[in-house]
Amino acid sequence: MKTDPHYAKAYENMKPGVITAEGFLGDDPRTLADIIEADEEEFARLGLSFEEVAARLKALRDEGKKGLGEPVTVEGKWLVRVDDARGHLPSPFEDGIFRKVNTEVTNLRNGETLVFTDLNLHLLERYHFLEGKGSPFRLEPERIKRVLEG
Known part of the structure; x- marks a missing residue:
């Protein structure tokens, strides 16, 4: 996949110390283009849709917010906890600023847990970017599938 200038700037913004101490890579x-392409291929292999995953994670987050920081059971399948921290994070693509909201979703059937932020949701939905391998907030496609399977 060819890198365009927009991706080059975003890649620089993703490095440690620019937006976050750890960065996104x-x-x-x-x-960046190769990371996205590989994750798109993995999503296709797993039968996942970026749009459907983003919609499901947003819905789980929204249900979790009703707990006001306490865990909430959703549909008898997931335990969801949303922590709203102070502050905001800019998108490395320079297309928005997102509140620091951490959502933890645990699949009650298999015990798998996924932690994500509102910025993660934006990057997943708009750019198919799940962060680089080894990043603290990397959304591994196989983990997403295991957490979301009902």
């Missing part, structure tokens, strides 16, 4: 040596 982890220890992944690949280009």
Whole structure:
């Protein structure tokens, strides 16, 4: 996948110390375009849709917010807790600013847990970017599938 200038600027913004101390790339040596392309291929292999995953994670987050920081059971399948921290994070693509909201979703049947932020949701939905391997908030496609399976 060819890197365009918009991706080059976003890649620079994703490096450690620019937006967050750890950055968005982890220890992944690949280009931004290559990271996205590989994750798109993995989503297709797993039968996942970026749009459907984003919609489901948003719905779980919204249900979790009703707990006001306490865990909420959703549909008898997931335990969801939403923590709203102070502050905001800008998108590395320079297309928005997002509140620091951490959502933790645990599948009650298999015990798998996924933690994500509102910025993660934006990057997943709009750019198919799940963060680089080794990043603390990397959304692994296989983990997403295991957490969301009912």
